Amino acid sequence: LEYYLAAQAEASDPSSLDATIQLLEDFQTAQDYVDNEQYTEAAAALKQLQNWVTDPSSALYEAIEELLAEAQAAQSDSEFAADFQRAQEYLANSQYDQCAAMLDTLDADDTLTDDQKSQVADLREELTKEQKQTFADRIDELEQSDLQIASAATVEDELALTAGSFESWDALLMDMYDYLSTILNADQYAAEEASFEQWVNERDSGAENAASAVEDETEAQLASYSFRQSYTKARCYRLLDMM
Secondary structure, three states: OHHHHHHHHHOOOHHHHHHHHHHHHHHHHHHHHHHOOOHHHHHHHHHHHHHHOOOOOOHHHHHHHHHHHHHHHHHHHHHHHHHHHHHHHHHHOOOHHHHHHHHHHHHOOOOOOHHHHHHHHHHHHHHHHHHHHHHHHHHHHHHHHHOOHHHOOOHHHHHHHHHHHHHHHHHHHHHHHHHHHHHOOHHHHHHHHHHHHHHHHHHHHHHHHHHHOOOOHHHHHHHHHHHHHHHHHHHHHHHHHHO
């Protein structure tokens, strides 16, 4: 650029160098954008320059390509850093669904470097551990709550507590299946769904058999809920092991 400006000052027809000087100034502007980490602006300016500089053998053409590649790589790194930091913040705030969604978005980016892919994999493993611990904590809370059943004063109280316990374990089970649907591949989850349908039939028939073995209606209901509760609890522990 300095050379052309000097030449223009001495040229008999200065306007003949205007176009070249403008291209060089635009390139310098793009370089400034890169230096200032304004990668979107740099890429836009360089792509426009590509339309104007059509000689592949020129030094400017090669410089534009190199700077554009640098800007795009830096922009990709910058976007990755921002998205990855957001995923980390989601995890730190126990926003597990948002964290998983952000990691899925990062996984789908085929421009990630091996190091970036490794960072994503490590954070996903940390997310899995956090979510598993959350389910483990919920199981512990339900186990503590179930201790009240043994101290029920009447059969009616025991029935109410057992029925409530079953509903809580069943709700946890559904949440665990929802989570597994996000971490198992399609074949694994399809197999687990088929297993679940069979398990539900076994649980219901077992509860019916337990109830039919007792004549008193309240005792029969208690036997049914007790079977469902214990069967569902065991399934929750099984799913926890799968995480």
